[in-house]
Amino acid sequence: MSESELIALLRLTRVxxxxxxxxxxxxxHFGGAQAIFDEAGSGSPKAGGIRKEALKNLSNPQILREAxxxxxxxxxxxxRCLAYWDGDYPEALRHCEDAPxxxxxxxxxxxxxxxxxxxxxxxNMTPYGREFCRQFLEGIARYRPVIVSGxxxxxxxxxxxxxxxxxxxxxxCLGHGLDRIYPEPHAKYASRxxxxxGLLSEFWLGTKPEPMNFVRRNRIIAGxxxxxxxxxxxxxxxxxxxxxxxxxxxxEVFAVPGRVGDYFSRxxxxxxxxxxxxxxxxxxxxxxxxxxxxPGGGLKPAREREIPMEKFTEEQQxxxxxxxxxxxxxxxxxxxxxxxxxGEVAALLLHLELxxxxxxxxxxxxxxxxx
Numbered sequence: 001m002s003e004s005e006l007i008a009l010l011r012l013t014r015v016x017x018x019x020x021x022x023x024x025x026x027x028x029h030f031g032g033a034q035a036i037f038d039e040a041g042s043g044s045p046k047a048g049g050i051r052k053e054a055l056k057n058l059s060n061p062q063i064l065r066e067a068x069x070x071x072x073x074x075x076x077x078x079x080r081c082l083a084y085w086d087g088d089y090p091e092a093l094r095h096c097e098d099a100p101x102x103x104x105x106x107x108x109x110x111x112x113x114x115x116x117x118x119x120x121x122x123x124n125m126t127p128y129g130r131e132f133c134r135q136f137l138e139g140i141a142r143y144r145p146v147i148v149s150g151x152x153x154x155x156x157x158x159x160x161x162x163x164x165x166x167x168x169x170x171x172x173c174l175g176h177g178l179d180r181i182y183p184e185p186h187a188k189y190a191s192r193x194x195x196x197x198g199l200l201s202e203f204w205l206g207t208k209p210e211p212m213n214f215v216r217r218n219r220i221i222a223g224x225x226x227x228x229x230x231x232x233x234x235x236x237x238x239x240x241x242x243x244x245x246x247x248x249x250x251x252e253v254f255a256v257p258g259r260v261g262d263y264f265s266r267x268x269x270x271x272x273x274x275x276x277x278x279x280x281x282x283x284x285x286x287x288x289x290x291x292x293x294x295p296g297g298g299l300k301p302a303r304e305r306e307i308p309m310e311k312f313t314e315e316q317q318x319x320x321x322x323x324x325x326x327x328x329x330x331x332x333x334x335x336x337x338x339x340x341x342x343g344e345v346a347a348l349l350l351h352l353e354l355x356x357x358x359x360x361x362x363x364x365x366x367x368x369x370x371x
Contacts, residue, residue: 107198
């Protein structure tokens with residue numbers, strides 16, 4: 001991505017009334033972030049699809065000055081900027097409609113093609129929650145997942161420190177700019193996390209840790225991962241918001257059950273009761289549910305098999321060919337690559353599943369079923 005395009009995308013994230021969903025639509029319509037501002041400045045009829053108020057905001061010179069200043073700070077601090085169309089933007093997150101159009105990252109881990117698991121829970125962690133969290137991570141460490149959390153007190157920090165101790169990479173998603181750490185006592189862990197994972201945020205440098213920012217942050221934790229695990233939670237709290245978001249994204253959600261009446265198990269028990277989360281007893285259950293295979297490996301590979309292509313329609317053949325060539329794919333990716341509507345692809349995949357040709361995977365992925 002060119003510097004001018006990146007600065008234009010920075011500007012776009014600063015425009016009042018233009019959120020992630022609108023920003024994506026504008027980029028798709030005009031063919032790029034810079035093109036949006038070129039059209040807005042020219043007064044071209046092509047900009048007629050933008051509301052007058054938003055058009056005025058797009059032309060605000062102050063936003064350009066702020067974007068240029070921000071870009072200077074980003075360069076000085078060695079922060080990576082990931083646009084949602086970039087190859088190193090997290091694939092699962094890209095498929096969330098309200099995902100950030102731009103992420104800021106400091107760290108050592110590659111975000112593309114990785115297996116992410118989010119672990120969240122109460123700040124008031126009990127000994128039971130601490131012990132389960134560490135034992136769970138010990139059990140799944142052989143699969144080498146990247147552990148995602150929010151660096152908050154309690155379960156979040158426990159999961160991230162346990163990941164570091166086990167040699168796993170971990171991503172801390174922040175509700176503020178990367179020029180600070182909140183809560184402040186956790187700043188001492190930032191260097192270690194950057195060296196064995198990274199710090200991730202959608203917020204500009206200088207953004208303070210306001211309460212609403214953490215609600216926005218939670219959708220990144222939920223969308224980044226193929227599964228979200230809630231270890232402990234009261235009947236209200238940020239971890240339940242994250243679980244609801246993950247459920248809404250059609251991701252796998254797991255909750256650790258607790259005794260009836262235990263205050264910090266109420267949220268987990270309620271998620272299970274509402275069938276928003278699977279019961280999680282331990283790492284073995286989790287690995288089976290996620291269809292994880294050999295240590296360090298990906299999903300179980302499909303063996304070569306003969307598929308009678310002539311019995312399928314042209315559209316079904318396109319899907320089969322794509323999955324046979326590229327391996328597991330997201331529903332949205334199949335739709336884009338095969339140039340078919342998402343609803344049509346879903347129906348075709350269901351037919352192919354019933355025929356024993358494809359099988360569904362977590363996070364709305366599909367692959368050719370092993371012979």
